[in-house]
Amino acid sequence: MCLGSTLVKGQDIHYTLFNDSYLTTNPALTGSFYGSFRIGGIFRDQWYSILPNEFVTPSFYIDAPIMKGFRKGDWIGAGVSFYNDQVGLGNLKSSGIYGSVAYHFALDKKANSVFTIGVQGGSVSRSIDFNNLLFEDNILSGGGSADAANINNTSYVDINVGTLFKSKVNDDTRMSIGFAVNHIGSPKYNLNSKDSVNLNMFATLHGGLDFNMNDKWDLSTGLYMQKIAGATTIAGQGVLGYKFNEEKDITLHGGLGYRVGDAAQLIVGADVKNVRIRA
Numbered sequence: 001m002c003l004g005s006t007l008v009k010g011q012d013i014h015y016t017l018f019n020d021s022y023l024t025t026n027p028a029l030t031g032s033f034y035g036s037f038r039i040g041g042i043f044r045d046q047w048y049s050i051l052p053n054e055f056v057t058p059s060f061y062i063d064a065p066i067m068k069g070f071r072k073g074d075w076i077g078a079g080v081s082f083y084n085d086q087v088g089l090g091n092l093k094s095s096g097i098y099g100s101v102a103y104h105f106a107l108d109k110k111a112n113s114v115f116t117i118g119v120q121g122g123s124v125s126r127s128i129d130f131n132n133l134l135f136e137d138n139i140l141s142g143g144g145s146a147d148a149a150n151i152n153n154t155s156y157v158d159i160n161v162g163t164l165f166k167s168k169v170n171d172d173t174r175m176s177i178g179f180a181v182n183h184i185g186s187p188k189y190n191l192n193s194k195d196s197v198n199l200n201m202f203a204t205l206h207g208g209l210d211f212n213m214n215d216k217w218d219l220s221t222g223l224y225m226q227k228i229a230g231a232t233t234i235a236g237q238g239v240l241g242y243k244f245n246e247e248k249d250i251t252l253h254g255g256l257g258y259r260v261g262d263a264a265q266l267i268v269g270a271d272v273k274n275v276r277i278r279a
Contacts, residue, residue: 016044026164028116036064153191159184178205221236222257235257
């Protein structure tokens with residue numbers, strides 16, 4: 001009776017370290033940097049101390065500015081990302097692989113301000129191991145389940161779009177703001193061959209300010225908002241960076257964040273030359 005009268009809300013994958021999960025946050029972040037290429041990943045094991053291996057989500061990405069644009073100062077970025085989300089005793093899995101491309105418009109001669117449009121497309125497969133699940137007719141008959149015969153591995157095509165504005169306000173301050181819409185067209189997905197459901201589109205708004213405070217310290221702030229149907233996530237973060245060893249190019253990071261109505265966040269990490277590690 002309690003389950004039948006309770007409103008249940010769900011969300012797509014989202015990470016505490018949203019500032020380091022570029023291609024799952026906004027396709028317009030594809031190739032949004034000056035360099036040769038960028039490769040990274042995030043591993044999440046939620047509630048590990050209570051339910052180990054129950055909510056596990058690894059993801060990986062690689063992206064790069066691949067070529068100049070049609071105008072001087074413009075460029076095109078391309079990337080590939082992958083995630084595998086596994087939940088519960090039935091090993092409910094959602095695995096997605098995406099390709100993304102973004103066009104970066106330089107708004108001034110030095111490209112201090114850039115406006116970007118990005119698009120991302122991919123395929124998501126869903127599966128479950130029904131051998132680990134117990135149905136009513138399993139108990140009543142002591143044998144196999146007719147319900148299990150209706151469960152199929154399925155897949156769907158997913159399209160996401162986004163925009164991004166980045167600007168160098170002055171020599172010590174940079175800002176960014178982005179907006180993305182995922183699941184364009186509300187694709188159908190299911191696990192039951194007798195039924196299908198349309199996946200709700202959702203919107204993401206994100207942004208931040210970065211400050212060089214002095215020769216040793218910098219501050220990075222971020223805001224993340226995601227809304228899908230009746231569920232909303234709002235999170236904010238502030239992370240300090242300390243140049244621990246300039247000769248070896250080592251910067252230490254530490255900061256706090258808060259997801260509204262959910263949990264506080266402790267963030268620690270380090271940059272060693274071109275490698276960043278955070279938890």
